Amino acid sequence: MKWLKRTTHDHGLAVLTAFCPGSAVALRLEQAGSKFRVASFVLHEVPVATADVLGRLADEAGLRKSPLIALLPPDSYQVLMLESPTVPEDELRSAVRWKLKDMLDYHIDDAVFDLLKVPGGGGARLSYLYAVTVPAQAVRELIALYRASGLGLEVIDVDETAQRHIAARLEPPGYAVGLLHVHGERGLLTFTFEGELVLARRIDLRGVPQDEVAERVVLEVQRSVDYFDRQFHALPMSRLYLAPMADGEELYRQLHENLSLPVERLDLGLIFDFNSHADLQRPATQAQVFHALGAAMREWAGS
Structure with a gap:
């Protein structure tokens, strides 16, 4: 079982993982020129990710024999x-x-x-x-779930490193970039340099009224940018990218108005080819499976 570190043997991997709450995704990428084509994609709403659910999802996506990546909650x-x-x-x-x-x-x-x-x-x-x-018991339970499904779990990953894989494709040479993902009651802000994670900050939005979410996120981003500038002043920052989300106009506006660095909406179509999967062209779906897409890039991380 592989953990976070990337190796030269991470070939043919696909992602099959459950999200909290209530959904599970299976996807596989293929490199197509400068982009990554989504070769297989299945997303289902599921109340509980049982062994039977994962097995049926793998069969529907054609991933029964593939070495798999799972993301920890x-x-x-x-x-x-x-x-x-x-x-x-x-x-x-x-x-x-x-x-x-x-x-x-x-x-x-x-x-x-x-x-x-x-x-x-x-x-x-x-x-x-x-x-x-992570508690060892949580890892044992995850491995047991995939074994009960008859599936080959090869890698356990986390959102922070999955997001790093996407951010690495956005870095101008010699510059760090920030990448902000917000979905539901969670936000994740990462700063990367030369394909490596420099800083990661989670943003807890549980209990925050909807009309206050953008303000809360901007405040946390400002604090994180200030911290980055103090602790990693030798790394010049290029810009902050805002990942796709269902309704991100207000957040983008406030980030643009309140941050000292450039803010840009991330167009995942510049990295991925979604042409075979219409649902993946929707920002809401892209936000939901954002870290699964990043985890699926593991095979090409650093290339």
């Missing part, structure tokens, strides 16, 4: 930024494990974690890394 894991311990590479995991034991609300022996190094640019005073942690 955002509430099941944490993404923690840490100062990188000054230790030899072969001692890094042990040193991080020691740090994490006081940061988790469950025992470190019950945790699964992986590390992502954060690029800092030539002027960075400190080096950082991300520790992505």
Whole structure:
């Protein structure tokens, strides 16, 4: 079972994953020139993602024999930024494990974690890394679900790294970019540089009145941009992209008016070929499956 790190052996992967609440998606990409063609796509509303549901979804999408990627539900894991311990590479995991034991609300022996190094640019005073942690029981349950479906789960991924794969296609050489995705009661803001995750911030919109969502998101983005400028001042920022969403006009307007950096709507049609799937040409659907699309790009990440 592979975790977050990309390898040169990630070939032929497809995504089959459940979303919270109430939907599951199966999709597979093929590279077609400069774009990624969506070769298979099935999206269903499902009350519970049972083994039977996943199996039927895989059959409908023609992915029964494919090695699969699943995304962890955002509430099941944490993404923690840490100062990188000054230790030899072969001692890094042990040193991080020691740090994490006081940061988790469950025992470190019950945790699964992986590390992502954060690029800092030539002027960075400190080096950082991300520790992505999840209770081992949650991973075991996910693996068991796919095994019960008779499916080959090859990779477990998270929204932050899936979003990184899309953002990497937007970076001008030598510049970092921000990418903001908002859907339902969640937002995710990432900053990437040279295809690597520099900063990730979740935006919790649960309980926020609809007419206050844009204001709340803009405030969180402003704080994150300020933090990025202070901590990663050696990385010049190109612009912020706003991912497709069902009704994003007000949010785009407020971002454009209140941020000091350029803001641009992300046209996923510049990255993906949706011509065979009319539903995927709708911004609302693109928002719903945004991270599944990013996870499916894993095979070509860094290329």
